Amino acid sequence: MSAVTTTRDAGSGLAPATMVVRSWKAPIAFAIFTVLGLVLFVLLARGGETTFRLSDARDAIILPSIVLPVDATGIVAVVLLAAAAIWAFLLVRDGRRVPLWLTSVFAVIFLVSFLTWAAAGSTLPLVGLLAGALTVSTPLIFGSLGGVISERVGVVNIAIEGQLLAGAFTAALVATVTGSAWAGLVAAMVAGAAVSAVLATFAIKYLVDQVIVGVVLNVLVVGLTSFLYSTVMTGDPDLFNKPARFERLPIPLLSDIPVIGPILFNQSLIVYAMFALVPLVWFGLFKTRWGLRLRAVGEHPKAADTVGIKVRPTRFWNVLLAGVIVGGGGAFFTLVAIGSFTKEMTNGAGFIALAAVIFGQWNPIKATLAALLFGFATNLQSTLSIVGSPVPSEFMLMLPYIVTIFAVAGLVGYSRPPAASGKPYVKA
Amino acid sequence: MSSTNPTPTATGQEPGSTTPAVDEVAPPSRGQQVLKEIFGGSAAISVLAVVLALIAGGILIVMTDEAVAEASGYFFSRPGDTFTAIFAAVGGAYEALFRGSIINLRADDFGSAIRPFMNTLANATPLSAAGLGVALAFRVGLFNIGGRGQMLIAAAAAGYVGAYIPMPPVLHLVVALIVGLIGGALWGGLVGLLKARTGAHEVIVTIMLNYIAFYLVSFLLRTPGALQAPGQNNPKSGPMLETAVFPKLFGDQYNVNLGFVLVVLATIYVWYLLNRSAMGFRFRAVGENPNAARVAGIKVERVYVQVMLIAGALVGLAGVYQVLGNFTGGFASGLDASIGVDAITVALLGRSKPWGVFFAGILFGALKAGSYTMQASEGIPVDIVLVVQSFIVLFIAAPPLVRSIFRLPTPDPLFQWRKPMLARKAEVTK
Structure with a gap:
């Protein structure tokens, strides 16, 4: 993976500062997740509806629950994911970086559609889910x-x-x-x-x-x-x-x-x-x-x-x-x-x-x-x-x-520990 | 100290000591040298570390003993009672440890008197095997914390063959064993491959693979058609078929089985590999200094993969022993019984030498076997063994600490045959 080495060189200041660094990791990861989404949400479609409950009965302000049709959500999500992947691909080809917000949006879309798919036919208490996660x-x-x-x-x-x-x-x-x-x-x-x-x-x-x-x-x-x-x-x-x-x-x-x-x-x-x-x-x-x-x-x-x-x-x-x-x-x-x-x-x-x-x-x-x-x-x-x-x-x-x-392994993100981590220091 | 070497610890000196002024000091006499080697050397350190750890364990026992607490309530009126209680607690505990691990003098006949020692050997079998795997990787400078994962995968592979694929006698055992070893080797080799190809740190990879293996085996154990016993709901495998079970060596009254012979063979193999074979020479060269080894034409990446394959197979032997020799009635996901972690302490105590590891395994096997007697007769939880084990390793890992406790002489760095377990030398990371 040559893109990795160029990134590292640029990071350590050895390469000229003007060098254009293309990291294909993000578009590749996007593409993999899009294919995964296609397989799960469209080919293995489960049908039915998923209800996201936003409020408890005890809350001061009660929001209505969101009901998503599973199959339609899956198809829309896969289209969006594919669009994001293509866009990321184009960005990298032009030598630009994939912005963090695009990655975040991609992740949220994937997550929502995954939740919809995984919980097909039942109700997910969103607040409980997130509070439990915290x-x-x-x-x-x-x-x-x-x-x-x-x-x-x-x-x-x-x-x-x-x-x-x-x-x-x-x-x-x-x-x-x-x-x-x-x-x-x-x-x-x-x-x-x-x-x-x-x-x-x-x-x-x-x-x-x-x-x-x-x-x-x-x-x-x-x-x-x-x-x-x-x-x-x-x-x-x-x-x-x-x-x-x-x-x-x-x-x-x-x-x-x-x-x-x-x-x-x-x-x-x-x-x-x-x-x-x-x-x-x-x-x-x-x-x-x-x-x-x-x-x-x-x-x-x-x-x-x-x-x-x-x-x-x-x-x-x-x-x-x-x-x-x-x-x-x-x-x-x-x-x-x-x-x-x-x-x-x-x-x-x-x-x-x-x-x-x-x-x-x-x-x-x-x-x-x-x-x-x-x-x-x-x-x-x-x-x-x-x-x-x-x-x-x-x-x-x-x-x-x-x-x-x-x-x-350097396949996702970029992992470089502090240089002296793990090495004891003895004054010479 | 030359300025090109950023971490002088690599030279294996004592910390804090300045550059050895070799030619300024008159060489000590031969007799002094031997004495220094005996009292400051690693063998003495190992023994003293065990003694210190047992003392620490004793302190813990005393602190939680009810009789001692009661007697210390009136310590100043009758201090003797407190000391009697302390000796009773510690003496009782270590007497039970001895009785449960070496020889039971209360037994009626010789056959049952030596049963504890046989239990020790049975407990030591997987510890020594896994310890060898960890130690071998150590010698190449790799830290194999993945014992748990390698054991689980090996056990799952061997267990599947052993429980669900009927075969003629002998052949079945051999096939199950080999399949298990291959499973462990692949799980270990994956670490070597990732290290060689991507530079991923093996400590992180092995820790993560432990959990992946655990969840994978848990999944297989609750999936009908995979490892789960047919017609059961528990996440547990079916019993091993008779033909796949390790035969007992000394009759049914003792637990020692074929696994122990395999571990002795494995020890001989690792000794041969490291000390007599070309591959072992490459292993040690990479362990001493990967950069020098690379310059000398050794393919360091290939060595990483090779050693992790072999290490995985050795740890896998422990996993195979657990399913074919120990839990023959069916195994669950807890089959590794923390041997994967214990193996690290075994390898450290054995100083990564094949026979050292073998006997360290027997010592820890004895602690394990004795701890059950301690729990049964003295009410001391088996967890005390973990404490003693970790103290042993902490003391062994820091020879200067033990030397300062016992005021031992510092051995001459030039004549120090075995280096202290210092941090690995700086790896060149870019």
């Missing part, structure tokens, strides 16, 4: 933010899973014992930071391979939490595993907006914190001195060292910060979503978060979007299995992982 995504987003910070500063964080699990466990334990969800949240952050501290110490001080430490830390946290769960928590659940929870805090007025109100503005404190954290991390990374130093250390530690940035402390404290964020996200499991700790309850969320970091190109905003996408796919799977869809749920669950493999 719930599934929240720990993923915290995890991927921590992952982004950690990798940007040059320490590969495979231990996101362990940090989430440690956060979830500690939050449950402390919130139960103290009776305060706040104390639980703080404890979760400390627990995440503790996992990070081990990772950072071994990776930065003892120069152990970061992937090894990450993998082992995951095992260690699973072992410790499961051991303590079996010995301490199951002995007296009321005393140790019945945490005070963060309740939903509907924001007045905003939470009454149809569709988006109940999804975005009727959430718990941790979710609101996440809304603030995503732009904050983005701003911090790309617009502040802290972020510049952090990225410098992750891209070229020697250069950073030369201009007087202390590489190892910068790495240590930022990995710790990443642990605080991920640990706080882990508290979401026990203090908001589920309400008690169970063995290995994170169930691979840390690895999906890792996938989101990579698919999101080590950018907090894009990683958040990737996490939302993965959360949506996971939640859609459970919704569709209730409605009875023709797609086996396992294939929906596989989606994040397949997408990530495509991403790291």
Whole structure:
């Protein structure tokens, strides 16, 4: 794939700046999805109608449900998708880039027609679907933010899973014992930071391979939490595993907006914190001195060292910060979503978060979007299995992982980790 | 340190040590050298790491033991009680561990007294096999975290042949085994191929493939006509046919079966491959320095594919063992029993040497076998094994840490036969 190499060269500044870079990935991807749409929506048409329910009976403003005829929607969608694919093809041929909005529109059209097709003959509660997706995504987003910070500063964080699990466990334990969800949240952050501290110490001080430490830390946290769960928590659940929870805090007025109100503005404190954290991390990374130093250390530690940035402390404290964020996200499991700790309850969320970091190109905003996408796919799977869809749920669950493999293989998007990520720095 | 080498860690020195002033220091006497090698070398580190990990596990046991908690309530009036309780808790736990993994001195006859050791060998079989697969990839500088996926695919392939395709005795077993190994090899080889063709990082790819394999096998296990037992609703396969089951080696009272022989053979094969064959030489060359290997004319990309094929087959052996030797009554999607992850710790403990991995597998097999006795007789959850395992690896991975705990001498870098498990050298990424 020659287009890939030219893109990379241009990116690293080796190629002349005037070179026209043609990336055929977007049109090819569009074409594949159009063909997929043609096969599913037209050739395997299911007939009937799909109802999208927009409002609950309890909502202040009730919107009527949208009813889409399945076959007609499919045909219209395929035509639109084909038009978008052709347009993208023409754009690339002229040496221009496919704009992000076109990709977004393409994705939305495909998604709507897929939902219509998959749920043919039944009703989809749109608000519930999206709100559920946000719930599934929240720990993923915290995890991927921590992952982004950690990798940007040059320490590969495979231990996101362990940090989430440690956060979830500690939050449950402390919130139960103290009776305060706040104390639980703080404890979760400390627990995440503790996992990070081990990772950072071994990776930065003892120069152990970061992937090894990450993998082992995951095992260690699973072992410790499961051991303590079996010995301490199951002995007296009321005393140790019945945490005070963060309740939903509907924001007045905003939470009454149809569709988006109940999804975005009727959430718990941790979710609101996440809304603030995503732009904050983005701003911090790309617009502040802290972020510049952090990225410098992750891209070229020697250069950073030369201009007087202390590489190892910068790495240590930022990995710790990443642990605080991920640990706080882990508290979401026990203090908001589920309400008690169970063995290995994170169930691979840390690895999906890792996938989101990579698919999101080590950018907090894009990683958040990737996490939302993965959360949506996971939640859609459970919704569709209730409605009875023709797609086996396992294939929906596989989606994040397949997408990530495509991403790291360079088939979709463009995957380049921070240059010094995973490499310890020793002053010569 | 030369300025062309951006990460001096690649030279395998101790962190923090400055450039070894080789010619300024008088060479130590031979006797001193040997002592340093024994106490500072990797074998001592391995033993001490196990000791430290067992101590850490003991602390955890003490902390959660009710008798200790009770006695410590009146610690200042009668401190002796607390210590008695501590010794009772830890002693009881590790006595149970020993009784469940090595030899049961309470048994009536010799046959049942050594049954725990046989259980250890049975538990060690898949651990050693998968550990070999991880270790082999390590030697090429690849991180095979995909044990779970490779095991699942191999198990599904071997299980399908073993349960649903009747064949004459012997032949059936051989075909099922080979099909399973091929399954694992392909799932592993896919990683090598992606790495070779696109440069995709194998850690990410293997992690993702683990989940893909898990959902794929889950799907097959609940699909009638694929792996699901006919006439059942559970996501579980049918039982293996008699002709495909690994025969027991020492009669029905022990669990050790043909799988153990296969693992010994696999160990010999990996030893031969790495130390005596041209392919193994290329593997090690790429593992030491892919750029130098490339300059020397070794096709690095081809090596990546080759090693992942073989590694996948070795891990696949563990998967085949699980279905044809362990869960012969039918398997579910949890058949890997976290062996895929344990294999990483086994490979690290064995320092990626074939026989080291083999014995590391036996040690972890012993921990596993003993942990069930610990749970049954002392009420200590089996999860303690995970904690001990991960502590062992953490300590082993950081020799300077263990040395500083025990105040051991730092071995002379020039005479250090085995390098500490430092981070891999910088890969040239553009």
